[in-house]
Amino acid sequence: DTGVSQDPRHKITKRGQNVTFRCDPISEHNRLYWYRQTLGQGPEFLTYFQNEAQLEKSRLLSDRFSAERPKGSFSTLEIQRTEQGDSAMYLCAGELAGGPYNEQFFGPGTRLTVL
Amino acid sequence: AQKITQTQPGMFVQEKEAVTLDCTYDTSDPSYGLFWYKQPSSGEMIFLIYQGSYDQQNATEGRYSLNFQKARKSANLVISASQLGDSAMYFCAMREPSFVSSNTGKLIFGQGTTLQVKP
Numbered sequence: 001d002t003g004v005s006q007d008p009r010h011k012i013t014k015r016g017q018n019v020t021f022r023c024d025p026i027s028e029h030n031r032l033y034w035y036r037q038t039l040g041q042g043p044e045f046l047t048y049f050q051n052e053a054q055l056e057k058s059r060l061l062s063d064r065f066s067a068e069r070p071k072g073s074f075s076t077l078e079i080q081r082t083e084q085g086d087s088a089m090y091l092c093a094g095e096l097a098g099g100p101y102n103e104q105f106f107g108p109g110t111r112l113t114v115l
Numbered sequence: 116a117q118k119i120t121q122t123q124p125g126m127f128v129q130e131k132e133a134v135t136l137d138c139t140y141d142t143s144d145p146s147y148g149l150f151w152y153k154q155p156s157s158g159e160m161i162f163l164i165y166q167g168s169y170d171q172q173n174a175t176e177g178r179y180s181l182n183f184q185k186a187r188k189s190a191n192l193v194i195s196a197s198q199l200g201d202s203a204m205y206f207c208a209m210r211e212p213s214f215v216s217s218n219t220g221k222l223i224f225g226q227g228t229t230l231q232v233k234p
Contacts, residue, residue: 108157
């Protein structure tokens with residue numbers, strides 16, 4: 001158990017609906033990352049927060065996607081007007097900045113299925 | 116741009132034997148970190164081992180060791196004495212140093228290798 005939790009673990013939705021996922025890192029994680037993993041592939045970077053500031057967004061993050069990290073604690077990832085291509089596992093990871101290559105601690109992921 | 120390549124989609128190993136999972140990388144940065152993660156069917160990513168680009172010795176963590184050949188840009192994972200619980204997907208990943216303020220420290224992952232341990 002890495003101490004990073006994600007909710008929900010599974011989400012099934014119909015195309016066109018909005019969905020929101022939540023990630024709770026441990027309190028010491030001032031860096032937070034979101035990744036997307038499609039079936040049989042490695043995770044791909046989506047976005048990164050340092051405390052509450054969103055400092056980088058991948059071009060994978062279309063304008064239908066928005067992420068927040070209010071107060072530098074938990075983070076949410078919202079997908080508007082979902083498409084079947086959004087079906088994937090969404091992983092978040094926390095990291096305590098302070099060393100050069102600190103390990104990222106991953107949550108269990110949210111598996112999204114868009115029908 | 117940084118890139119990780121894992122050329123073995125699937126591997127089989129007999130229980131109690133050793134297995135090597137291949138990983139090659141490409142980067143123009145002199146400073147970087149290499150990681151291996153394990154992902155069981157349940158989905159969570161489990162950190163296994165880390166190697167820094169300036170580390171002189173190969174990293175080891177219990178039954179896991181990393182065969183780091185910098186000139187060849189390879190970072191192969193060796194699992195000794197395989198156990199049934201080692202059956203999972205394994206990912207090699209690279210990141211730029213997060214101590215450089217302009218870097219995000221995001222991980223770049225390979226495509227993964229599925230390892231099946233036979234009893």
